Amino acid sequence: MAVPSTYAPGLQTSDVIKLSSNTSMQLSSVSSDQLTTGQFGPNASQPTVPHYDKCGQLDYNYEPVLASVCAVCFIFGVLYTVLGYRFFKAIMFLTGFFFGAIVTFVPLDEYSQLPFGGNIGIAVAVGALCGIITMLVQYVGLFVTGLNFGLFLAAAALTVIEEFYHPSTKWIAIGIMFGLGAIFAVVALKFQKAMTILGTSILGAALIVVCIDYFVEHLVMVYYILDRLKVEYSDPVCWFSWVVLGVWPFVFLLGGIIQWKVTSKGFTHQEVMRIKKTRKVNLQRIRAKERRDTKHSRYRHLYQIRRKNGDVIAKSFVQGVNHKLPPQMRHLSEESGTEGMTQLDSANTTMTHVT
Numbered sequence: 001m002a003v004p005s006t007y008a009p010g011l012q013t014s015d016v017i018k019l020s021s022n023t024s025m026q027l028s029s030v031s032s033d034q035l036t037t038g039q040f041g042p043n044a045s046q047p048t049v050p051h052y053d054k055c056g057q058l059d060y061n062y063e064p065v066l067a068s069v070c071a072v073c074f075i076f077g078v079l080y081t082v083l084g085y086r087f088f089k090a091i092m093f094l095t096g097f098f099f100g101a102i103v104t105f106v107p108l109d110e111y112s113q114l115p116f117g118g119n120i121g122i123a124v125a126v127g128a129l130c131g132i133i134t135m136l137v138q139y140v141g142l143f144v145t146g147l148n149f150g151l152f153l154a155a156a157a158l159t160v161i162e163e164f165y166h167p168s169t170k171w172i173a174i175g176i177m178f179g180l181g182a183i184f185a186v187v188a189l190k191f192q193k194a195m196t197i198l199g200t201s202i203l204g205a206a207l208i209v210v211c212i213d214y215f216v217e218h219l220v221m222v223y224y225i226l227d228r229l230k231v232e233y234s235d236p237v238c239w240f241s242w243v244v245l246g247v248w249p250f251v252f253l254l255g256g257i258i259q260w261k262v263t264s265k266g267f268t269h270q271e272v273m274r275i276k277k278t279r280k281v282n283l284q285r286i287r288a289k290e291r292r293d294t295k296h297s298r299y300r301h302l303y304q305i306r307r308k309n310g311d312v313i314a315k316s317f318v319q320g321v322n323h324k325l326p327p328q329m330r331h332l333s334e335e336s337g338t339e340g341m342t343q344l345d346s347a348n349t350t351m352t353h354v355t
Contacts, residue, residue: 055238059218070211077207081255084200085193085264091200092141093131098203099144100130106226139189145199146188150181152202158228159245170231177229193268197259205251213244221245 076094084091105123112119134141154177158167167173188195213221221241227234 055240058216062215066214070214073207074211077204077211080200080204080207081251082204082258083263084204084255085197085259086267088196089135091196092138092145093135095131095141095145095148095199095203096134097127097131099127099134099148101127142188142192142196143185146185146195147181149188149195149199149202150179150184151177152206153184154180155225155229156248159225162228166233167231173229173231193264197256197264201255201259202252204255205248208251209244209248212247213241216244217241 079087080091080094101123104126105119108114108119108122109116114122130144134144154173157176157180158173161167184195188199210219210222213219217238217240220237221244224234224237224241
């Protein structure tokens, strides 16, 4: 039987059977990995990229600069969490500094063409300026503290929402961040002590968690949270990443309780500001009184000099006249002159005290 010419002209049935059997044997020798990757040949079974289990192996290669910065931030985080409200002025400066530096560095790192060192320098300069403003203007510092608290709550909320629903647009994340930030910024102006304690506790806990995350997994959880704020897809994180993140609310609650019950007890920033203002007013009053006393003493000294010179002239004149008087009159004039000079001295002394 011949094969139709439309398929294989000139081929017999036996040839077709042999060809089909050879083809099936070749296909059976191809593994599933080769079909997936599209690689064939004698070296096709060797993988080109080694498999790396990021959850089973940790990387302990740290950069010295980043490790030093994280160590310093860890110390600041502990001070923030435990003694935040006690050092009110210093905390206001650091709050403004961190806020300005982070808000400046994130867009620069994303869109700027400058080198990494240039972005760091600009962020530090803007942070220092913001820190000075928040330290000198009390209500601006409180507003920024409440804003930070709201933004951290928004980041935590978006991280939890991502486990159940991925936002379809960035406006959802922007609305949550802006809404919570604005609400708690206004609340901080009303309840200043409570919001300062909460704001410093949550910021200090965040610094501690960021440092721990760097030494554990090189900021994997930090980038995961940033992706939540930017509404971008990211790879799933490991189980210990969630353990690191769980340290944040624990340290936040612990720091808030310590500040409320121990470190801030019997201390209010308003009383400190009032005492400093009272001291300044008292110092101004003392200086004004010293200037008035100096002016009066100058005039009093001038009056005493004039009176002394006049008394010297009067005494010489009386002595000159006494020599020309008879002995009886000379005795009477000396008594009357002595009495008059005594009265004049007492009157002058009284006037000096009054002036």
